[in-house]
Each structure stands twice: as structure tokens, then as C-alpha cells.
Amino acid sequence: MNATDAQTSTSDQADRVLIQQSERRDRSRAAALPLIGFFLLTPLFIRVFAADATVLGAPLVVIYIFGIWLGLIICAALLAKRLKRADHAFR
Amino acid sequence: MLSANVLSAICVGYVAVLFVTAYLGDRKARSGKPGWLESPLVYTFAISVYCTSWTFYGAVGSAARNGLEFVTIYLGPTLVFVGWLHLLSKLVRIARANNITSIADMISSRYGKSSAIAVVVTLISVVAATPYIALQLKAVATSFQVIVAGADPGVATAAGGVAAPPTFEAAFWVAAGMAAFTLLFGARNTDTNERHHGVVAAIALEAIVKLTALIAVGVFVVFGMADGPATIFERMPPDLLTPRDDFATRWITLILLSSVAIICLPRQFHVTVVENVDERQVATASWLFPLYLFLISIFILPIAIAGLSFLPAGADPDLFVLTLPMAADQHGLALLAFLGGFSSATSMVIVSSIALAIMISNHIVMPLMLKTPWAERAQSGDIRRMLLRSRRISIVAILMLGFLYFRLSSGSEGLASIGLIAFAGVAQAAPSMIGGVFWRMANGRGALAGLIAGFTIWAYTLFLPSFGPDVIFTASALADGPWGIGILRPYALFGLTGLDPLTHALFWSFTANILLFVSISLLADQRPLERLQGALFVDVFRMPGSNSHRYIQRSVTVTDLFVLAQRIMGPNEAQRMFAGFARQQGLDGDMPVATDAFIDHLERRLAGSIGAASARTMISQIAVGESISLAELTKVADEAAQAIEYSQQVEEKSLQLEATARELREANRLLKELDARKDDFLNQVSHELRTPMTSIRSFSEILLENADIDGPRSDRFLSIIHDESIRLTRLLDQILELSQMETGRVEWPLSAVNIDKALGRAAAVSEGIASEAGVQLALSLNAPGAVAEAEADRLVQVFVNLINNAIKYGATKGEAIEINSSFADGHYRMTIRDCGPGIPERDRERVFEKFVRGAQPETSGAGLGLPISREIIRQFSGDLVLLDGPEGAGAVFQVTLPASVRAAAAE
Known part of the structure; x- marks a missing residue:
């Protein structure tokens, strides 16, 4: 093995470590999603948003709940995409 | 409706x-291409x-x-x-x-x-x-x-x-x-x-x-x-x-x-x-x-x-x-x-x-x-x-x-x-x-x-x-x-x-x-078995599940297994599976050897049809001497834990190694450079020593070989030998001095010195060479009361050296070498600007290195003047630097010394 080979393999390894680290971070992010979601959907928040107000004709609380819901879905989709990419990078 | x-x-x-x-x-799905x-x-x-x-x-x-x-x-x-x-x-x-x-x-x-x-x-x-x-x-x-x-x-x-x-x-x-x-x-x-x-x-x-x-x-x-x-x-x-x-x-x-x-x-x-x-x-x-x-x-x-x-x-x-x-x-x-x-x-x-x-x-x-x-009538x-x-x-x-x-x-x-x-x-x-x-x-x-x-x-x-x-x-x-x-x-x-x-x-x-x-x-x-399954389930991502045969030992005849497999999977499927495993074991026939691995594989396969509990019951009915090795399980669990720890360590190590390698590469580069400089230095030293030595040797040989040499000639030769010996001694002194200063082994008795006066003395000393070279020394001393902790003769030596250098390398007939001094913020500053071409950008770092001389055809110095001057100034807690300036506008050296102003200035 010559010097350049050694160097590339070290940088490969470093890349892999980085990928692993970012994957671990993504998994932690994914694990945090339901906690955040659950927290934002606790009855107290719902009560706060159950105020007598409307957004675009729909009651505020409806917009709030469905908005959080959609937000969770979008975050999950982004994370799933990233995790899949990391998965591919390994294969 | x-x-x-x-x-x-x-x-x-x-x-x-x-x-x-x-x-x-x-x-x-059956066609083998499930697609969508x-x-x-x-x-x-x-x-x-x-x-x-x-x-x-x-x-x-x-x-x-x-x-x-x-x-x-x-x-x-x-x-x-x-x-x-x-x-x-x-x-x-x-x-x-x-x-x-x-x-x-x-x-x-x-x-x-x-x-x-x-x-x-x-x-x-x-x-x-x-x-x-x-x-x-x-x-x-x-x-x-x-x-x-x-x-x-x-x-x-x-x-x-x-x-x-x-x-x-x-x-x-x-x-x-x-x-x-x-x-x-x-x-x-x-x-x-x-x-x-x-x-x-x-x-x-x-x-x-x-x-x-x-x-x-x-x-x-x-x-x-x-x-x-x-x-x-x-x-x-x-x-x-x-x-x-x-x-x-x-x-x-x-x-x-x-x-x-x-x-x-x-x-x-x-x-x-x-x-x-x-x-x-x-x-x-x-x-x-x-x-x-x-x-x-x-x-x-x-x-x-x-x-x-x-x-x-x-x-x-x-x-x-x-x-x-x-x-x-x-x-x-x-x-x-x-x-x-x-x-x-x-x-x-x-x-x-x-x-x-x-x-x-x-x-x-x-x-x-x-x-x-019914279960006894195996069909x-x-x-x-x-x-x-x-x-x-x-x-x-x-x-x-x-x-x-x-x-x-x-x-x-x-x-x-x-x-x-x-x-x-x-x-x-x-x-x-x-x-x-x-x-x-x-x-x-x-x-x-x-x-x-x-x-x-x-x-x-x-x-x-x-x-x-x-x-x-x-x-x-x-x-x-x-x-x-x-x-x-x-x-x-x-x-x-x-x-x-x-x-x-x-x-x-x-x-x-x-x-x-x-x-x-x-x-x-x-x-x-519970502990085993618990470990296999909890650590499923770490331990490949297919190796649970490492922990369960039992013996069954392969015929009994085949009968059992046929009952559950049907004859064709059972035959196919047994033959496949036999091939995997490297055997010629259709019957594999009933190793623990095979029994485990079969139990798993049967579990897919009748559930894990029933599969285990049925295998246990025909198996004898089952033992579950928890020691092995612990070992594997430890191995897994170790493997994880190890891989984390490897990760860390590899990052550390990379950092170390970077540092080493840098250190290596520095060392190589230093090595090259040391070689240069030795070359220079031997060259510098050789020149006077050669003349001493040749003149003394002449004197030894020719006894009949006349008085005036031999006097001249002797005086050359004497001069060269003095030069040699001075050179050696300088080298010694420099190395002593560099390693911090010199201690001069410091006393309060009026810097402007020292500068004036140096200028007076150099006046002769200056007029010989046809330049003037434009002296403007603006810090008459500035006093630094220094050694007066050494300070004069530095100033003389700087002025002489300026004359030697930067003299243009009819022009003036500007020498300025000032005092501000507790620091005395002296600048000297020659009227030569200046020092090219790339050489500015090198002028303070030993034996580096300016681009001048005939030079008498050993190239130790500037390094020694800088070391001396540094001994006095000051610094000597070459200021950046446009090329062609003359070189500007600056001496900075911590100083104070006293009404009655000491000598």
C-alpha cells in the first residue's frame, strides 16, 4: 500500500465515521419528533388554541392540529430521505 | 334508489x-418478479x-x-x-x-x-x-x-x-x-x-x-x-x-x-x-x-x-x-x-x-x-x-x-x-x-x-x-x-x-x-431459553440471529428431523430444504448432517409455519440431551459489547490517528527545513573558517619553506597571518556569542543607557565609512531623554552594524541615509532607512538568518551581523525588525526598546 492509498482509505474511514455520526443524529432527531409532537398536542395547547378565532375561515384549533400534523409528516419524510441516503452510502 | x-x-x-x-x-409474486x-x-x-x-x-x-x-x-x-x-x-x-x-x-x-x-x-x-x-x-x-x-x-x-x-x-x-x-x-x-x-x-x-x-x-x-x-x-x-x-x-x-x-x-x-x-x-x-x-x-x-x-x-x-x-x-x-x-x-x-x-x-x-x-401417527x-x-x-x-x-x-x-x-x-x-x-x-x-x-x-x-x-x-x-x-x-x-x-x-x-x-x-x-431469546431479541441489531445454534446443543438423528419436516412442510419442500443444506455443508447426498446449526435452522423454518413454541415442542420431542450454554451466551454478549466498544474505539482512534498524522507531517516538514538550514549553516561555517585558515596556512608554509625571505615581505606575510587569525578568532567569537545568546547563556550587566547618545556615538564611528562611500548620515534624534535597561557597548555595536549595513548595501552616492529616533508609549523606536534598492519581498524573512548576506559582490562580513544584532536587542527585551515597505524605496530597519524618559539621563 503506498502513501496515497493509505491516505484515501483514512479519508474513506473518516467519511464513514461522519456518515455514521450524522445518521445517529438523524435517528435522535426522529426519536425526538413524537415527543415534540406529543407535547405540542397536549390538551393544554389544544385548550389555548380552542379560542374563538378563525384562520381562512377554519377554526384556529383545527388549523393548529392539522398544521402540527402536517409538520410532523414533512419532518419524517425529510429524515426518512436522509436515512435512506445514508443507507445507500453504505451499500 | x-x-x-x-x-x-x-x-x-x-x-x-x-x-x-x-x-x-x-x-x-410466484413468478419471482414481485415488482410493484x-x-x-x-x-x-x-x-x-x-x-x-x-x-x-x-x-x-x-x-x-x-x-x-x-x-x-x-x-x-x-x-x-x-x-x-x-x-x-x-x-x-x-x-x-x-x-x-x-x-x-x-x-x-x-x-x-x-x-x-x-x-x-x-x-x-x-x-x-x-x-x-x-x-x-x-x-x-x-x-x-x-x-x-x-x-x-x-x-x-x-x-x-x-x-x-x-x-x-x-x-x-x-x-x-x-x-x-x-x-x-x-x-x-x-x-x-x-x-x-x-x-x-x-x-x-x-x-x-x-x-x-x-x-x-x-x-x-x-x-x-x-x-x-x-x-x-x-x-x-x-x-x-x-x-x-x-x-x-x-x-x-x-x-x-x-x-x-x-x-x-x-x-x-x-x-x-x-x-x-x-x-x-x-x-x-x-x-x-x-x-x-x-x-x-x-x-x-x-x-x-x-x-x-x-x-x-x-x-x-x-x-x-x-x-x-x-x-x-x-x-x-x-x-x-x-x-x-x-x-x-x-x-x-x-x-x-x-x-x-x-x-x-x-x-x-x-x-x-x-x-x-394423532400426533403419534406421523404421516x-x-x-x-x-x-x-x-x-x-x-x-x-x-x-x-x-x-x-x-x-x-x-x-x-x-x-x-x-x-x-x-x-x-x-x-x-x-x-x-x-x-x-x-x-x-x-x-x-x-x-x-x-x-x-x-x-x-x-x-x-x-x-x-x-x-x-x-x-x-x-x-x-x-x-x-x-x-x-x-x-x-x-x-x-x-x-x-x-x-x-x-x-x-x-x-x-x-x-x-x-x-x-x-x-x-x-x-x-x-x-x-428465555435468557437466550431475550438476548437475541434485545440485541438483534448487534448479534446476527442465525447463530443461536452456538448456545443450544442437542442431538437428533437426521431421519427423525426429516420425518418431522415432511409432516410440516410436505415432502417436496422438505426434500428441497434438506438437500440445499446438505450442499451447503459440502456433502454429496441429499441428507445433511444434523449439526446444531442445521437443527436450529430447521426449527426456525418450522417456526415460520407452526409458531416458535410448537416448533420447539416438536423438535424437543425427538431431540435428546439438550443443553443451553449460558456461558456461551454471556461470552457472545460480551463479544458483541466488546465489538461495539472496539468499533467505537477504532472510530475514535482513526480520527486521532489522522490528527496525529497531520501533526507529524507538519513536524516532519519543519524538521526537514531545520535540517536543511543546519546543513547550510555548517557549510557556511566551514566555508567562512576555511578562507582565513587557507591564507594562514599558505603564508606560514611560504615562511617555513623559504628561510631566505626578506624582512619586509616576511613582515607583510606575518601581518596577513596575524590579521587572518584575528578575523578567524572574531568569527569564532561571533559564532560562540550568537549561540550563547540563542541558548540564553549570556548575562550582561544591564544599566540605564541613554539610547540617543549611544546612537549618536555609533553614527560618529561610522562617519568615516559613510564619507568614503559618499553618503551622508541624516541623523534626527527626537528622544533625548529616553533611557533603556541595556549594555551600552553592545547597543552601540548594534547601531554601528545597522549603519554599516545601510552603507554597505544601500548607499547611493549623494543621497542620505535617514536615521530617526522617537519615543512613545514607553517604547523607544529607532528607524534607519537606506537609499538602496531595498530588500526583495522573498528575502525579507531570510536576512536575519545566519550567514545570509545581501546581494553584494564583495563582502567582508560573515553574514552574522543582523542575527547577532537582533539577539542583542532581544536580550534587552526589545526587537529588531525589517519593516515592510515598497520595493525599491530602500530598506527600513527598526529597533524597538522598552524605555523610560528621565530628566537627568544617565550615560
Whole structure:
């Protein structure tokens, strides 16, 4: 093995470590999603948003709940995409 | 509107489409190119079997009664799917490694392949699911009737559902049709490795139908009946979204309950875990399934509001999806809605009955049959046939049970809330399942006790009372407790009042379940097999599951194994498998050697057909001398832990190494440079020493060899020798001095020196050379009182050296060398600017190096002047630098010294 080979393999390894680290971070992010979601959907928040107000004709609380819901879905989709990419990078 | 016959024909036609889809799906899967069948989209649609007719009709009903509460049923699964990817992938991985066939199999496998646990989980599932299936049949029957009766408001008014006596005929035929479908496509084979592709394809199609139908009704309601969302919400009863008293507890309870149910419902476990073909599908489903739920929920509230405001008061909210289009004379849309409800009911019924039939045949029928004499009469393929038969019978039995239940309970309110009651029942499996895959110490006895306690309390406080007064419990038992014992009141157990029945039941059942599960797990010891399975489950990502043969040793003859395999897999399949393994072992014949690895492989394979507990029982019947090596298990667990630690260490090490390598490379570069400089230095020194030495030697040789040399010549020679020796000594002195200064070994006595005076002295000394070179020294001393701690002669030496250098390298005839001094901020500054070409950019660093001389043809110095001067100044805590300046404008050297101003300046 010559010097350049050694160097590339070290940088490969470093890349892999980085990928692993970012994957671990993504998994932690994914694990945090339901906690955040659950927290934002606790009855107290719902009560706060159950105020007598409307957004675009729909009651505020409806917009709030469905908005959080959609937000969770979008975050999950982004994370799933990233995790899949990391998965591919390994294969 | 439509006659019953036409509607029946439409139903039959729809079911025929399902049959064709399932058939095509099966054929495609068998062709070996599953293609779209294994796409994440199909997988996600299959998971949406979660949305039953209870969603399709019931969610609108719930929204009409309780406002936003219905969303909790969909928020729970959303939270699980978006975040618990880890749990889901772990379940899928375990199930694939162990050929898990059902949730009962999963839990029993984890706790040492315990039959008792499998039976209890199966019973819970059947008890909870049967009313749920009945609910689906009821939904289909009712919707059928509503459509056939037309939009006669009288039909859909009574709160319980339909005023006219329900036609059981329709429900019966639906049940029969579903049974036929499930028998054909769901009980074909006994091995989970051959998944029910056809069924999954049909379920996916149904998922599309129900979503389309609900959205179509929603769009029609919002934009056809009303003028957009705003007008719909204007018609909303003012207090619909106002939180009720028990809103907070129910909200949290329902979110938690539905998050647990999405994993523990037998049909969900079946499609999510057992039917999963590729672990990566889970990642896509993690957002696609929540999106499906989102889409299916988005029109629920508008439909409910429209039903409340457009339909006559008293109309059944559970049927709004159907009655709204009918009230608007949209018969096509009503038919689509009917098909949506029909599809959501049928898909649930199909998947539930398959999942339950697998559980019943594997965990109840199979163990019972093994205890009868029948099991002794070993015949090829007999168990396989028996299993298929029992599965088919189970399917029919489950559907019949559901139908009977529907028939018997049709008068009561029992069915309306059965969805949540079923959720609460199956949720009892959650502690032992989730605990089992994350907690190594979780113990079979604890799981069993927890399951039984949770199940019992659930039945007592929720399920049995739900039939209404005087069905199971008498009215007085419900109100005052059985035999008048107040603390045993089903809806207020131990005097806990103020909760709605669901929260109440969940609180007590989960308390008992979790408490028993955890405390017994902590107190009791695990059986060896349990410990083994626990380790394999909890560490499934670390330990490859296929090596459990390392821990279990037993001996069986290969013939016995073959007989057993034939009974369960059928002769052809068994032969193929044995021959395949023999080839893997490198043998010529068709029979492998019955190594531990092979026995383990076979047990796993059989577990895929008959469940882990039965597979183990059957192998144990023919095996002798079984021993489970826990030492080996500990070793492997340690190895795994070590491997992880090791790989982390390697990671860290490699990063460290890289950093070190970088540092080393840098150090190496510096060293090389220093080495080169040292070589230069030695070269220079020897060269510098050589020149005077050569002349000394040659002149002394002349003197020695020629004795007759005349006086004046010999005097001249001697004086040259003398001069050269002096030069040599001076050079050596300089080198010595420099090295002493550099290593910090010189200590001059410092005293207060007036710097300007020293500068003046130096200028006077150099005056002679200056006039010789034809330049002037333009001296401007501006710091007459500045005094520094220094050694006067050395300071003068530095100034002389600088002035001489300026004359030597930067003299231009007729010009002046500017010497300036100033004092500011406690520092004395002296600058000297010559009038030469300056020092090129690239040489500026080098002028302070030893033996580096300016580009001047004849030079007498050794190139040590500047380095020595700088060292001297540094000894006085000052510095000597070459200032940056434009090239060609003369070199500017600056001396900085810390100084103070005194009135009476010392010398």
C-alpha cells in the first residue's frame, strides 16, 4: 500500500465515521419528533388554541392540529430521505 | 334508489375485482418478479387497514358528537410512525430473523417460546377482535340498508342506527364472501416466508378506494353543498369544538391508546411486521402512512358539520358519509361512499381473520393436537394439512362468531364503542412486547401475569359492562357493584370515580399489567431459553440471529428431523430444504448432517409455519440431551459489547490517528527545513573558517619553506597571518556569542543607557565609512531623554552594524541615509532607512538568518551581523525588525526598546 492509498482509505474511514455520526443524529432527531409532537398536542395547547378565532375561515384549533400534523409528516419524510441516503452510502 | 339486487350485484362485482387483484398479485409474486408488489406504497396502503369502517363512518359520528376528539385515533399512530422508526425496524428485523408469524408468536418467542403466553395473547386478540369484526359487518349491513331504502329520513334517524329491523341477510353474505376470499388467498400456505402477496395487493386496492371515496364525499360536501371551507365552518354548532369536562384525560388516553394499538392490533402487526418484505419499506411508511391518515381525516369535521346542519335533527351521525350525498340526490357519490365503507370493512375483516386464524391454529389447535394420539401417527404432510384445515376452519369460525355477535348484539348499544374497547384489549400486549424487545431482564412469568391481570381487569371494567345492563352484569351490579360490594363497581373500581369508563379501565388494567410485569421480572429468574431469546431479541441489531445454534446443543438423528419436516412442510419442500443444506455443508447426498446449526435452522423454518413454541415442542420431542450454554451466551454478549466498544474505539482512534498524522507531517516538514538550514549553516561555517585558515596556512608554509625571505615581505606575510587569525578568532567569537545568546547563556550587566547618545556615538564611528562611500548620515534624534535597561557597548555595536549595513548595501552616492529616533508609549523606536534598492519581498524573512548576506559582490562580513544584532536587542527585551515597505524605496530597519524618559539621563 503506498502513501496515497493509505491516505484515501483514512479519508474513506473518516467519511464513514461522519456518515455514521450524522445518521445517529438523524435517528435522535426522529426519536425526538413524537415527543415534540406529543407535547405540542397536549390538551393544554389544544385548550389555548380552542379560542374563538378563525384562520381562512377554519377554526384556529383545527388549523393548529392539522398544521402540527402536517409538520410532523414533512419532518419524517425529510429524515426518512436522509436515512435512506445514508443507507445507500453504505451499500 | 337502488334495489337490493342491483346493490348486491355491485358488491359481488367489487369483490370479484378484489379476487382478480389478489389472484394477479399472487401470480406476480410466484413468478419471482414481485415488482410493484414490494413497493413501499403498497406496504403503506396495506398498513392503512387501520382505517376500518369505524373510521369511514364512525369518525364522522365521533366528530359530530365530540368535536375534535376523533383526530386522536390518528395522531397516536402518526406519532409512532414518524418517530419510532427504531422500534418498528427492530420488530421487523426480529420477526424476519425468527420467522415470526403473529404478535402472539412474537411475545411467546421472546419469553422462551412459551406456549402459555401464546395462548393468552391469542385469546385476548380473539376476544377483542370478534366484536370489532361484528362492527364491520354491522356497518356493511346498515349502509346496505340505507342505500336500498333510499333517502328516506325515517330510515336513518334512530340513534342506534336503523329503525327498520336490520337485515342480517346482507351481513351474512358479506361474511360468507369474505370467508371465501380469505380461504382462497389467506390460507394457501403455512409458511410466512411465502407472504400473502395477493391479499396485500387487494388490501392496497381497498385502501385507495376508501380514501378516494371519503375525499370525494368531503370535496362534494365542502364545495358542492357549501361554498368552501369558510361557509362550512360558519354552519358549525358553536359549542362543537369547545372542550368538554373530561376532554384532557380522554385526549391523552386516546392518543396513547391508539399509539399502542397501531403496533399491537393483530391485523396491524400482521401487515406491518409479518407481511413486510423489505426493512427499508418502513422508512417510507414512516411518513407515507401518517400522510394517508392525514388525508383521510381532513374532511371528517366538515362532513360532520354538514351532516349536523343540512340533515334533519336526529339523523344518525355515523351514517352522514352516506346520507349526505343521498340527501343531495347524488346517487353515484352515495354508491362510491358505500363502496368506500364496504372496502374499509372488508379489508379489516380479511386481514384480521387471517391474523387470528394463524394465531388460533398455531397456538391453540397445534399444541392441543400435539397432545392427542394423532400426533403419534406421523404421516408425511399431515401437520401441514391439519394446519391449513384448522386455519380455514378458524377463518370461518371467526367470521361466524363475528356474525353471531352482530346478530345477538344488534339491539344493544354495545357495538358503537367497540373500536376503542378492542384497542384497550389488545393494548394489554404492549408492555410485554415493547418491554421484551428493549429490556433484557423482562421475564416470561412477569409477562404472563401482567397479560392475564390486564386482560381480566379490561374485561371486568370495560368489555363485559359494554354489553349494557342485564346482559352480563345486572343493572344493580353495574350501579352498586356485584353483590352490592361498592369497591367492585366495574366503572368505579376501588372507588375511583370521575373518569370516563375507557380511561378508568385503561388506568387499572395498565397499572396491574405493568406493575406485575416489571416487579416479577425484577424478582424472578429467567429460564435459560428465555435468557437466550431475550438476548437475541434485545440485541438483534448487534448479534446476527442465525447463530443461536452456538448456545443450544442437542442431538437428533437426521431421519427423525426429516420425518418431522415432511409432516410440516410436505415432502417436496422438505426434500428441497434438506438437500440445499446438505450442499451447503459440502456433502454429496441429499441428507445433511444434523449439526446444531442445521437443527436450529430447521426449527426456525418450522417456526415460520407452526409458531416458535410448537416448533420447539416438536423438535424437543425427538431431540435428546439438550443443553443451553449460558456461558456461551454471556461470552457472545460480551463479544458483541466488546465489538461495539472496539468499533467505537477504532472510530475514535482513526480520527486521532489522522490528527496525529497531520501533526507529524507538519513536524516532519519543519524538521526537514531545520535540517536543511543546519546543513547550510555548517557549510557556511566551514566555508567562512576555511578562507582565513587557507591564507594562514599558505603564508606560514611560504615562511617555513623559504628561510631566505626578506624582512619586509616576511613582515607583510606575518601581518596577513596575524590579521587572518584575528578575523578567524572574531568569527569564532561571533559564532560562540550568537549561540550563547540563542541558548540564553549570556548575562550582561544591564544599566540605564541613554539610547540617543549611544546612537549618536555609533553614527560618529561610522562617519568615516559613510564619507568614503559618499553618503551622508541624516541623523534626527527626537528622544533625548529616553533611557533603556541595556549594555551600552553592545547597543552601540548594534547601531554601528545597522549603519554599516545601510552603507554597505544601500548607499547611493549623494543621497542620505535617514536615521530617526522617537519615543512613545514607553517604547523607544529607532528607524534607519537606506537609499538602496531595498530588500526583495522573498528575502525579507531570510536576512536575519545566519550567514545570509545581501546581494553584494564583495563582502567582508560573515553574514552574522543582523542575527547577532537582533539577539542583542532581544536580550534587552526589545526587537529588531525589517519593516515592510515598497520595493525599491530602500530598506527600513527598526529597533524597538522598552524605555523610560528621565530628566537627568544617565550615560
